[in-house]
Amino acid sequence: MRAVVLTEFGAPLVVGDVPDPVAGGGEVVVEVLAASVAPYAAEVFGGARRYPLVPPVVPGTGGVGRVLTVGSDATRLRPGDPVWCDPTVRARDDALTPDIALQGWSSRGEGGARLARHLHDGAFAERMRVPTENVYRLPAGALDDPARWAALGVYVIAYGGLLAGGLEAGETLLVSGATGNLGSSAVAVALAMGAGRVVAPGRSRAALGLLAERFGPRVRPVRLTGDGDTDRAAMSTAAEGPVDMVIDLLSPGAPSVVARTAAMTVREYGRVVLMGGVGMLGGDDFALPYPWIMRNSVTVRGQWMYPRTANVGIVRLLASGALDLAPERVRTFGLDAVNDAVAYAAEHGGPYERTALLMGRAVNNRAQHMA
Template identity: 50%
Template sequence: MKAALLNAFGTPLSIETLPDPVIGTGEVIVDVVATGVASYAHGVFSGARNYLLEPPLVPGAGAIGRVRAVGPDSTRLAVGDWVYCDPTIRARDNAINPDTILQGWTARNPAALSLHRFYHHGSFATQMLVPTENVTAIGDLEERDAGKWCALSQLLVPFGGLLAGELQPGDTVLVNGATGGFGSAGVVAALAMGAAKVVAAGRNQHKLDELARLLGPRVSCVRMTGDVDDTRRICELAEGEIDLALDILPRGASASQVLAGAKALRRGGRLVLMGGVRKTGDDEPALPYAWLMHNEVTLRGQWMYPRVAIPQMVSMIRAGLVSLTKFNVTEFALDDANEAVAFAADNAGPLSLVVISPCRRKYTHG
């Protein structure tokens, strides 16, 4: 198979020919038709993010493709089926607390490295080997639309957070960190799940304006400034207080933005933390113990999404509740993988997808 290989951190991806994967029991081989490129992929490949992965490997998390071969224990999947390959692989020997990896991306802890070494290669390739339970049929589609379906990788992460927060139809929802790929997809998911109003919070006014233009009048946008009035501005746009806050802020966000979003919650509200905020100096989100207790706020951390979320989101797309036409897709050939990584870093924004399509030869980008 042809693949983009990361031979060492800090080196460009190398386009090489590798042995085709060999199927075993409990596995599926998929021909990759399209795979997304994260805006922060360069930080992963350079080693700056300190992700737990071991080069050389084929990177890439999640893919849209067609089944090439199925193992003997597969009862529904068939050769030729269009599928989504979920990168969240959970070890099968501990149902309560399984060690977990994102295939081709990272292991969650050192105990998961054995899993990472077995399902080592990700989706920047013409083929990939995936556990059977990580392959979900998505129904027929035109090959030219496969890139749009890579939006599943962006939608599923915040969808998992909104499910964890028990979003109810008619809720007012805050998405804190709404101008990034996951945050903007979270706004889309919240609207599809029946939110009456979504307050989209971010620091870039231009990107917020674009998000509001794309998603319509149920979305109100607030530019976060880091001052004490951020919470007041959120509540004004919500015309009251927030029922559910989804915090999906990036690593570089400040503690003040986290707390400003949380403090906008009503009594009995729910706060779901999915972001990557890290301590910078003394600036670390402090747990407002008394405020959480007196206001009966439910606090929930969520990483990724339950497996059942995948067919649910596919059904929402098929029903028209989620429109993939809202996403702007820029596609690259596998030979141009390094160009795709650079483009993704320079053009991150709401509802923006950068896609590698390994089976096609060349693209004109625009």
């Protein structure tokens, strides 16, 4: 099969023939039709993010495709089923604190590194080997536009954070990083879950205007000035009442003061969920004041990725139309143009901008539709 290979950090990705994957016990082989290219993929492949990938490796987080073969432990999956392949792989020998790896992308600790060595290759290939429990059936129509459905991989992360914070219908949510690729996805998911209003701070007038235009008065844009006191007051005013929950999805390059200012808009007994990358590349600590957390009974929670059940929930939101993929701006590339795709994604990481690789028969179908 053809696949993308990261041969070393800082080198261009190489496309070539590699052996077809063979499923072991508890695994499924999926024909990949589309895989999302993250806006920060260039930073991963260049080594700037210091992800624990071990080249040579087929990268790529999650894919949309069709089941080819299933193991004897699969009781409902069938060859031909349209599926989403969740890259968040958990060890099966510790239900309380399982080691985790993001297949073809990253891992946590030595246990996660062992998982990554076993499930080494990701979704930038015509086929991939996936644990049975990481394969989720999609509506049949998803394969009519698999590149658009590949955005599921971004939305499920945001959904996992909102589940972690216990977002309830009618509540007011503040999304720190709302104008980014992931943060804007959280805005859309929160509204699909029934949030009463979403405060969306950011610096880009264009991005804030896009959010307001797409979602109407339930989104409250706030243009940040960089002054903590001014910005906190503006966000609180935009909420027109208590902020029940804050979710931070800022990128690693964002100053910690921006995340801290947003977090401190939350009401007494409110919740703060930390899911972004602040501090991962150095810089000042997040440093929320101990007395403020204690006296206001604020819950602060970290969340990496999402529980398995989030995959089912996000598919339901998408299939029902409560979360609409139609406005997504999707640019597709074939495998041979993967380096162009990575460069394009880096320059187009704004709200609802998606970059995807198309593989195999998905490329042929696209060519037929364009003919």
